[in-house]
Amino acid sequence: MNRRIRLRHLLYGLGGLAAAALVALWAGLMPVTASSGHWRITAWFLHWVMQNSVRTDALFVETPAEVDDPVLVRRAAGHFETACRFCHGAPGAPAGPLPFNMTPRPPGLEHAADAWSPAELFRIVGHGIKFSGMPAWPAPARDDEVWAMVAFLRALPQMDAADYAQLSGRAATADAGDSLPARAGCVACHGTDGGSDGGAVPVIGGQRTDYLAATLIDFRDGRRDGGIMQVATAGLDDDTIARLARHYAGQRPEPDPAAHADPERLAQGAAIISDGMPEARVPACSACHGAGGADPKPGIPRLAGQDAGYLATQLHLWRAGTRGGGPRAEVMTRAASGLSDADIRAVAAALARGEKGRGYRDTLPGGTAAPAAD
Numbered sequence: 007m008n009r010r011i012r013l014r015h016l017l018y019g020l021g022g023l024a025a026a027a028l029v030a031l032w033a034g035l036m037p038v039t040a041s042s043g044h045w046r047i048t049a050w051f052l053h054w055v056m057q058n059s060v061r062t063d064a065l066f067v068e069t070p071a072e073v074d075d076p077v078l079v080r081r082a083a084g085h086f087e088t089a090c091r092f093c094h095g096a097p098g099a100p101a102g103p104l105p106f107n108m109t110p111r112p113p114g115l116e117h118a119a120d121a122w123s124p125a126e127l128f129r130i131v132g133h134g135i136k137f138s139g140m141p142a143w144p145a146p147a148r149d150d151e152v153w154a155m156v157a158f159l160r161a162l163p164q165m166d167a168a169d170y171a172q173l174s175g176r177a178a179t180a181d182a183g184d185s186l187p188a189r190a191g192c193v194a195c196h197g198t199d200g201g202s203d204g205g206a207v208p209v210i211g212g213q214r215t216d217y218l219a220a221t222l223i224d225f226r227d228g229r230r231d232g233g234i235m236q237v238a239t240a241g242l243d244d245d246t247i248a249r250l251a252r253h254y255a256g257q258r259p260e261p262d263p264a265a266h267a268d269p270e271r272l273a274q275g276a277a278i279i280s281d282g283m284p285e286a287r288v289p290a291c292s293a294c295h296g297a298g299g300a301d302p303k304p305g306i307p308r309l310a311g312q313d314a315g316y317l318a319t320q321l322h323l324w325r326a327g328t329r330g331g332g333p334r335a336e337v338m339t340r341a342a343s344g345l346s347d348a349d350i351r352a353v354a355a356a357l358a359r360g361e362k363g364r365g366y367r368d369t370l371p372g373g374t375a376a377p378a379a380d
């Protein structure tokens with residue numbers, strides 16, 4: 007009996023406290039101003055909750071073997087400069103003044119790779135952090151891009167200001183002067199000539215003008231999935247896109263040295279390109295992309311001499327149904343659905359090599375002439 011009364015009093019007490027807290031919140035007595043910061047205990051508590059949540063989330067993430075590939079570091083570095091440095095700062099390039107007044111204040115990331123495992127960084131960069139201003143990756147299906155950023159964060163502690171200027175494209179942009187691709191921010195990642203930088207980005211120099219313009223608009227309008235290029239094209243008008251497409255279509259970048267490829271794999275890839283795989287309902291790629299992928303129909307991309315890793319990633323995205331693209335992208339979802347992982351590797355290697363080793367440059371009219379941009 008006695009015990010019951012005490013329990014009842016306790017419940018009344020708790021109810022009273024909750025009501026008082028509600029009244030205080032209703033009256034606006036809980037400060038949400040960023041300028042007042044957090045009490046120490048609140049900051050500790052929120053960070054503790056965040057850490058536990060990230061650690062649990064990361065239990066189910068499988069870390070790829072190539073998590074420290076330098077190509078991935080280069081792929082993400084330019085995006086770090088445009089999308090992250092403003093809040094977090096980088097070697098030789100401090101954060102902007104506004105994030106300094108955020109609560110919580112965005113931390114420097116030079117020690118993030120010591121504090122977090124690759125899988126934990128993957129969850130943080132992919133999903134962002136609630137109640138903090140740390141954004142999620144803009145393209146939820148692009149795990150490959152998030153892993154590139156994880157590789158960058160893991161390389162960050164060893165970078166000095168000169169490394170960062172070079173990797174992030176700040177140096178290239180400064181060197182490119184006042185050209186349109188420099189003003190539009192493309193030079194940081196694609197250079198002026200649109201070469202592939204060893205596979206960090208796709209070759210766009212010498213690509214068809216109509217395809218370049220269409221796919222840039224697809225990125226900008228969110229029809230093509232890709233966090234890096236969606237950010238890079240946000241805010242570009244159609245006319246600027248048309249001029250950028252003409253600039254890169256007119257370039258003749260130096261091809262990357264041909265990677266060694268197993269002759270059997272190349273032959274298997276070449277057969278799929280010219281004949282398809284009727285039993286798996288895979289059409290001949292050459293029907294639309296031309297022999298060896300070098301002579302495409304209007305609006306369809308040239309594939310000969312493209313980076314093999316990029317081609318394989320696009321085919322995987324298509325097979326998963328997440329690549330997106332223009333009104334004709336559906337034909338690629340169907341074309342890729344019957345390809346196995348081994349078929350994708352073979353076809354990508356053969357296309358990268360180009361027909362009889364003829365890559366982008368050799369199959370283009372105009373040789374190595376590079377018309378100037380406006």
Ligand code: HEC
Pocket residue numbers: 053056086089090091092093094105108109110111112113115117118121127130131135138139140141155159
């Ligand atoms: C608008 C500002 C803002 C932007 C932009 C931003 N972040 Fe953050 N980020 C934060 C804040 C604030 C935190 C701290 C969150 C916390 O501790 O609860 C954070 C935390 C992090 C952490 C965990 C750091 C640690 O040591 O706990 C990583 C890693 C990170 N961000 C990476 C990135 C990357 C990569 C990008 C770009 C794709 C990015 N951030 C863009 C604000 C930002």
Ligand code: HEC
Pocket residue numbers: 081083084085086088190191192193194195196206207208209210218221222231232233234235238239242250251307319
């Ligand atoms: C931060 C680095 C970065 C910047 C800046 C950038 N790009 Fe890209 N670009 C990439 C990456 C990485 C890809 C591969 C995209 C993917 O996998 O979704 C790409 C893809 C492309 C493609 C698609 C190629 C294809 O074959 O479909 C085009 C076209 C392109 N970029 C043009 C541009 C132009 C024009 C600009 C300037 C407005 C620009 N990019 C700015 C990194 C960048």
Ligand code: HEC
Pocket residue numbers: 208221278279288289290291292293294295305306307309317320321330331332333334335337338341342353
């Ligand atoms: C019926 C015509 C057609 C056939 C057949 C076809 N493609 Fe395509 N392909 C397209 C079109 C159209 C696009 C551009 C889609 C878009 O982005 O809107 C494309 C784009 C691509 C891309 C993306 C290139 C880039 O720069 O991002 C790759 C890779 C590709 N195709 C590979 C293949 C392979 C491999 C085959 C054969 C197995 C094939 N295609 C067969 C029409 C075709």
